[in-house]
Amino acid sequence: MGYWQSKVVPKIKKVFENKNSGKKAAAAEACKSFDESKEDYSKQFEEKKDELQAKVVEIYEGSSAEIKTLVKERKEAGLKKYSAAVHKFLEQLEKIDFPGSKPVSEASAKYGPAYVSGPVFFVFEKVSTFIVVEEKVEPPPPPPATETKTEEETSAAVKEREIVVEEEKKEEVVEIKKDEEVVEVKKEEEIEKATTTETEPASEAPKVEEAAAAAGPAKP
Secondary structure (H helix, E strand, O other): OHHHHHHHHHHHHHHHHHHHHHHHHHHHHHHHHHHHOHHHHHHHHHHOHHHHHHHHHHHHHOOOHHHHHHHHOOOHHHHHHOHHHHHHHHHHHHHOOOOOHHHHHHHHHHHOHHHHHHHHHHHHHHHHOOOOOOOOOOOOOOOOHHHHHHHHHHHHHHHHHHHHHHHHHHHHHHHHHHHHHHHHHHHHHHHHHHHHHHHHHHHHHHHHHHHHHHHOOOOO
16 A cells, blocks of 8 residues: 555656646647637638628527526636536537637647637637627616605695595585574574464454453443
């Protein structure tokens, strides 16, 4: 066990370190070569832009959410995490002759997308020009507290006015009823007076007759 840890493991680590260092150097050379051709790729892109738009959008829409995020928000950590999806996306772009996609796809297959992040992000940046970013519509802010208070005060004042109006109407109804009662009382009094006036002459007639009878027959 001690021999394995002291002799074998360090040799394996050294082999991998040499391999990675050689890989990084080759990837850096590929990036340098690509950078020298960037201007030509940009010209080709502008010339074929109209032709490529529908095809690129179709490929983009059929891609995973991770790729869509990387196209819009280009980060090296994403290239390492989703290297297989990135390489697949580059291969699809290569099939439609997207400018610069072929050398980037080849470098990605040899060294991994993370080692050639510059060229990969160049292609992703061109792809992003076809993507419409939806703007988030923010809801309107709530009204200030003062306005709310004003509305509450206004509604309270309206209610108070309605109550006052209702009370005034009730008072008017009561007054009308009182007036009607007074009129009825007056009518009753007038009727009683009229009845009394009619009965008084009738009662006086028998009294006159009685007085005449007491006095006796009239002298000739």
